[in-house]
Amino acid sequence: MKENHSKLNYASWNSILSGCFQSGQTQEALNLLSEMQDSGFKPNQITLTSVLTACTNSESLRGGKEIHGYIFRHCFLNDTTVLTALIFMYAKCGKLKFSQKAFEMMHTRDTIAWNTMIMANSMHGNGEEALTLFTQMLKSSVKPNAITFTGVLSGCSHSKLVDEGLSVFNSMSKVHLIEPDAEHHSCVVDVLSRAGRLEEAYKFIQNMSIKATPSAWGALLGGCRVYKNVDLARIVAKKLFEIEPNNPGNYVSLSNILVNAKLWGEASETRKAMRDKGMKKEPGCSWVQVKNKVHTFVVGDKRNEHSDDIYKFLSDMSDKMRQAGYLPDTEFVLQDLDGEEKEDTLCNHSEKLAVAFGIMNLKGESEITVFKNLRICGDCHNAIKFMAKIVGVRIVVRDSLRFHHFRDGFCSCKDFW
DNA sequence: ATAGGGTTAG
Structure with missing residues (x-):
């Protein structure tokens, strides 16, 4: 009608x-x-x-x-x-x-325009550029607001710019007369945590003038995962279970940290506690656009009509990667399987499937872009570095947090994710 | 008169 x-x-x-x-x-x-x-x-x-x-x-x-x-x-x-x-x-x-x-x-750049460009750089891992833009913004007399500082601070945490981040945070109330809110405090926790300064981050949370939110504790738990601090992770996770009881992500994070430390029993207790509360881990999913169509993949996916070719591609690629020095990192397999099975379960992660499909459909392009709903897996991160080098293409992966630019065996995040 | 751009850790 x-x-x-x-x-x-x-x-x-x-x-x-x-x-x-x-x-x-x-x-x-x-x-x-x-x-x-x-x-x-x-x-x-x-x-x-x-x-x-x-x-x-x-x-x-x-x-x-x-x-x-x-x-x-x-x-x-x-x-x-x-x-x-x-x-x-x-x-x-x-x-x-x-x-x-x-x-x-x-021609004219207002606060939101500057904020957007700063955040764009931060999410692509260009912390230095985010800081440079911030300086230019101040020079051009456009006033920063609270969101400006969130953008700059997240750039600092992604690029391990600890002193710079702390200095920007301290300048907020002193120079710019903007009181840091809960989010800015969480950013500082993230800055310290990602740099491995976990004790400082923990002290910072405890002495904060405002109540720490789940995002502050979550940043610290992320740091515990990267720097393998099981003892602190247990304390932080306990806190998160209290203040954010319905978030399965916290259980998954703690369980992953425990698996990494080979504490299988405690890890499965954690996952059981999650299930008992009726919560489920969000399934990992990756997608890639080929000719205006979005192709999605979950772990072990066989739904794609070229599925056989994708697995064949990955298997051939796996041989070339090993020759180039790639070692599968079975720490990222969460079940208690034996060695060979673990390697099998690594090859079918959603991000590897999507990257493979993207490469197979390059059609003369030199770059593919893959999206993932969760954080990219550590072994996939390593594997994709090798794939970018072997195939000679740029591979961009956006995970739940940020962009990774893979090129010639390296990633823009400098393995700091 | 009614409408538009920017936040966070897993």
């Missing part, structure tokens, strides 16, 4: 569109977008920003590029809001270089 939209104006068109996009009804929104144009309304700044945000959230680089073209053709390149949305879309789709280009051509 064709509806009569003759009474609609710009504001109502944009309201409906943005409502559809925000509630995830993307197809409905796209249909409305073309109806809007048929009724003689050209998308304006607000329409474009709202469509770009939808592209950002669905990681639709293809859609975002189309809008970029439209923006270019229709001279919207001087609109700060539209360009900010464009910068964020490229960053979230793994194309930081394009974000930088868009940022460079901005």
